[in-house]
Amino acid sequence: MxxxxxxxxxxxxxxxxxxxxxxxxxxxxxxxxxxxxxxxxxxxxxxxxxxxxxxxxxxxxxxxxxxxxxxxxxxxxxxxxxxxxxxxxxxxxxxxxxxxxxxxxxxxxxxxxxxxxxxxxxxxxxxxxxxxxxxxxxxxxxxxxxxxxxxxxxxxxxxxxxxxxxxxxxxxxxxxxxxxxxxxxxxRNTSEILRVVDALQLADSKGIATPVDWKKGDEVIIPPTVSDEAAKEKFGEFRKVKPYLRYAKV
Missing domain, CATH: 3.40.30.10 (Glutaredoxin)
Incomplete structure (x- = not known):
């Protein structure tokens, strides 16, 4: 040493x-x-x-x-x-x-x-x-x-x-x-860095956002720019909490 x-x-x-x-x-x-x-x-x-x-x-x-x-x-x-x-x-x-x-x-x-x-x-x-x-x-x-x-x-x-x-x-x-x-x-927290990679790659591929403390497999957020009709066509059923806050599984 x-x-x-x-x-x-x-x-x-x-x-x-x-x-x-x-x-x-x-x-x-x-x-x-x-x-x-x-x-x-x-x-x-x-x-x-x-x-x-x-x-x-x-x-x-x-x-x-x-x-x-x-x-x-x-x-x-x-x-x-x-x-x-x-x-x-x-x-x-x-x-x-x-x-x-x-x-x-x-x-x-x-x-x-x-x-x-x-x-x-x-x-x-x-x-x-x-x-x-x-x-x-x-x-x-x-x-x-x-x-x-x-x-x-x-x-x-x-x-x-x-x-x-x-x-x-x-x-x-x-x-x-x-x-x-x-x-x-x-x-640093290496698990957090891995989590961010998952979130970025999913956002790029699916056009979504991820909520606080999101981890792989959790619900994602449908961007406000996507209409309800387009969201249903893209994600199927989704959960609407507020007009601007909608969750889906991908």
């Missing part, structure tokens, strides 16, 4: 030296006015990076599938370890839904690979860790997707920067469909 943390410290030192000796490695601009606007419906910014599974072009990685991109403050941190383990255990469920997973922190591939060994030891019960982790040493992705705190944004030009716990669900058209941002201290 000690050797892994020594590798991590060496990785941090290397990043620090590179940031001083080779400034051309940094992203071209960290000016706030140059930062892409990430909104629901925005095209996910593209990037090319090293990962634990080799180099990727992000848009090529998305291909024609859904993707969940999520960031972590740093390697070898306790909350992140539990999260990555949980995502890896849930990977078969995401696979069933045609969803790829990809994580990120601003440390290097060597550090990530050592961290994965810990995750496999303590979180996946020896099962192989199932998806790539981005090595965002240049902090390009952290900048493009606004994955840092207010204070760290001011320090993007220098040294290591910890990302916040960002989550982006991206559809096959490379459009942002959900954004979540958690503080570094708060672990």
């Amino acid at each position: 000690l050797s892994r943390h020594l590798i991590r410290n060496a990785s941090i030192a290397r990043v620090g030296m590179l940031s001083c000796a080779r400034p051309q490695l940094r992203f071209i601009s960290f000016k706030q006015e140059d930062q892409p606007r990430i909104r629901i419906g925005s095209t996910a910014p593209n990037f090319q990076v090293d990962t634990t599974k080799g180099k990727i072009d992000f848009h090529e990685y998305i291909g024609n599938e859904w993707v969940i991109l999520f960031s972590h403050p740093a390697d070898f941190t306790p909350v992140c370890t539990t999260e990555l383990g949980a995502f890896s255990r849930l990977k078969p469920e995401f696979d069933k839904r045609g969803v790829k997973l990809i994580g990120l922190s601003t440390e290097g591939v060597d550090s990530h690979n050592e961290w994965v060994k810990d995750i496999e030891e303590v979180e996946t019960q020896g099962e192989k860790f199932g998806f790539p982790i981005i090595a965002d040493g240049k902090k390009e992705v952290a900048f493009k997707y606004d994955m840092v705190t207010e204070d760290d944004f001011k320090n993007l030009e220098s040294g290591m920067v910890a990302t916040v716990r960002s989550v982006f669900i991206i559809d096959p058209n490379k459009k942002i469909r959900l954004t979540l941002t958690y503080p570094a201290s708060t672990g």
Whole structure:
């Protein structure tokens, strides 16, 4: 275990030296006015990076599938370890839904690979860790997707920067469909992220909305833009609570 943390410290030192000796490695601009606007419906910014599974072009990685991109403050941190383990255990469920997973922190591939060994030891019960982790040493992705705190944004030009716990669900058209941002201290709910994928995919395929706390198999909401006649033709019998609040099974 000690050797892994020594590798991590060496990785941090290397990043620090590179940031001083080779400034051309940094992203071209960290000016706030140059930062892409990430909104629901925005095209996910593209990037090319090293990962634990080799180099990727992000848009090529998305291909024609859904993707969940999520960031972590740093390697070898306790909350992140539990999260990555949980995502890896849930990977078969995401696979069933045609969803790829990809994580990120601003440390290097060597550090990530050592961290994965810990995750496999303590979180996946020896099962192989199932998806790539981005090595965002240049902090390009952290900048493009606004994955840092207010204070760290001011320090993007220098040294290591910890990302916040960002989550982006991206559809096959490379459009942002959900954004979540958690503080570094708060672990995410992987079941909620899976639930949102189910809701989005059902809404896209059936033209419905989902109510509070909806889960797969529950009633859905018929949009107000659909008339009662059209709703009956499309869904069969439905439950009308108010003219604007109608429930159906799909």
